[in-house]
Amino acid sequence: MTIAAALEALAQLLGQRLSRSKSDLDLHAASETYYPLARPDAVAYPRDTAEVSALVRICAEHGCPITGWGAGTSLEGQAQAFSGGVVVDFREMDKVLEINAEDMDVRVQPGCTREALNTELRATGLFFPVDPGANASLGGMAMTRASGTTAVRYGTMRDNVLGLEVVLADGRVIRTGTRARKSSAGYDLTGLMVGSEGTLGLVTELTLRLRGQPEAVTAAVCGFPDMHGAVAAVIDTIQMGVPMARIEFVDAAMAGIFNAASGGSMPETPHLMVEFHGSEAGVREQVETFGAIVADHGATGFDWAERPEDRTRLWEMRHRAHWSTLASAPGKRALVTDICVPISRLAEAVEETAADIAASPVTGPILGHVGDGNFHAILLFDPDDGTELDTVKALSHRMAERALAMGGTCTGEHGIGIGKQAYIKAEHGEGWQVMGALKAALDPQNILNPGKLVPPRN
Template sequence: MDRAEFWNEAEALLGARILRTKAECDLHGRSETWFAPTPPEAVVYPESTGELAALTKMCARFGVPMVGWGAGTSLEGHALAVEGGIVVDFARMNRVMEIRPEDRLVRVQPGLTREALNTELRTTGLFFPVDPGANASLGGMAATRASGTTTVRYGSMRDNVAALEVVLADGRVIRTGSGAAKSASGYDLTALMLGSEGTLGLITELTLRLHAQPEAVSSAVCAFDTLEAAVETVQHVMQLGVPMARIEFVDAEIVRVFNKMNGTAMPEKPHLMIEFHGSEAGVAEDSARFGEVVAEMGGADFQWATTTEERNRLWKMRHAAYSSCLAARPGCMGLVTDVCVPMSRLAEAVARGRAMIDAAGLTGPILGHVGDGNFHAILLLDRKDADELARAKSVAHDLAHMALEMGGTITGEHGIGMGKRYMMAEEHGPAWAVMGAIKAALDPQGILNPGKLVPAPGEWP
């Protein structure tokens, strides 16, 4: 059909909230990492589910691709319009719809960020715990099944989304899940949409599970001579059943960056960063048990962050690790790896990863969510050095392949997007074709986020 006719109808629906300027399209054609810019044909800003449903019906009729956009913080090219069409920016759908403290639930629109939600919840005694580091949109976090530093205690988006409202590719609006604590009613369509990366539908509302704000919080940082010793310490603590809220590790390279960018004086060794939540007595007991294990494993320079200001400073430094690494090598770009292995293989995986990076002659600090076997290497690259990018891609591939060999996965939290799509057959085998069949059933025209996650028609025999 005539694309000009589509633009006329879309502008009649959205008015000034459909933008086709070069500046707007360029802004929504970039990613946080190494992918080449791919500007869309237009950017739209819906304000309601009904408006988006009408637009989606229009796109289905004209065959126009649609790509959802939250905060633009994804690392695998999820939100790039690789086949043209429109980017749907949810920035104007950012309200808290309803807070239900007695049920520990909240209904929100997808453009709301996690930090804004927790600001809204401050007076309720509740909070939303999933913390990927970046101030991502909640819709984007659901679409990528995000997790982060608090997953070891509170779980990922998979565990904290109770229900969704979704616009399908033909414009139908469905609701999945409910406000009940559990259900055995039919297929779990909420779980299907979580991690689907906008290929099956566009999320327009989320019902999220909330948790009680802890009475007491205690954080600490401690140094180890090797990454292996740090990881083994965490394994011992978890086997003892000590309930940790966060347990992160960073290698010596990142510690050097922290010292340079934040004026700290941490020993240039691998470190663990730990946090406990609970009652005053419980936190004190858990902290003491953790300290005993650290001492047995040769940990040193143990420092507790007891005030809110100290804790915030510690975790702000950890969350800013990616941007700090980029700033430490001005003009570079990052390729961030993301693999997750069984805890029993984590120390080995980290050691092998370090050896791969060094053998490739790359700069690649390592950090991760050691409590759930998920770690990242931040491969820092010269934007103009094609050989360096090729070596980094090779290391990323080898790390992902290693994770599969160990019974793990090619992505613990960043998702597939474009960057890891080529490895889906290796991880999932015929199950990847089943994903493609689900996509074909719900989006037969392939207009929702094409080129991502699932096989293209005919790609799987």
């Protein structure tokens, strides 16, 4: 067997760091969503780029599939080895290699998590802004083009990765980008790799852009009598050019789940959760402008979080939304949708989605990074009841179709993986075939994360 031959050679390369233990295989079989388990044949724990390159050369020689693994927090099965082969877990490549405070950039290994990086940066006055909620690995975040609560101000991984070191499907190592802030030197290979879900190469190093910790930070929660008012307030805020650092929407159901999870007492109505970054005067000005806008839309019950610990509690509650929702419905699993639409269509998209869910037999709180036009429904279903899975899939399908009809995208930040191939085809048409041609050019044997993102190989 080709995989068996590869594993034998990999064991020689990595020794104990090629694991075939049941517990390791089980740990790397699951994802955080409802996809079936996919046990790899082995898990590799390389320590440096040279080892990753040697590993890939061995797999290329034997036609053995390779799937990268960061923190295992992706939501579309990106890190699951559905074709078997070897999962490359980057947990031993988790260093912060070089902080350039003057240039506000940092070199890290792919297994470093965003929280670990920010802990290390604390004394420098700098921070890495992209925040998908989960404590994902930075390599994984690059590969899914992750974003999250702060993208409205600081951009997504597309905007915050300056360069990469990548091991290609034949084991060659390339460096993309530079430490300069811009370049017109040829095709944007950094941009091509970011969001490629491990199908074009394995990232072994990232150069990331950092930001200065703002002089002043203030956060707040406010309630609205209805969903329309909350979403209309977001649209006005964006159009007024208020440089919000975060602006998150949660619906009434989600507010109730937050209360249950954290012992709070938010009114069970739609809410916005916001954060302002800037100079003292700048934040005051933003708060005033925002206050006037939301008052026009009937906002009440402002709850300010000025102290760092209050802000931490606020955003932890938000970040735990997925788990709190699951905890609110024991025995259920979740299908998390992820559409993103032009801001002018946001109210319509959220309201039609809510109406769809209300008319269905399942429940699904809605929340999202609405400053980008991106929102999620956490659709709950009973995994032992096939009709409920069909129901949530049908709801998800309608959301994706609605997003595309509105000029939006089927995935704002979770990616394609195995879950959204039908939608990417609808979204990109012939462009999806172009993606397949690029994949074939860089990975002719289809060993890098096969079965994900691109069209199936004929």
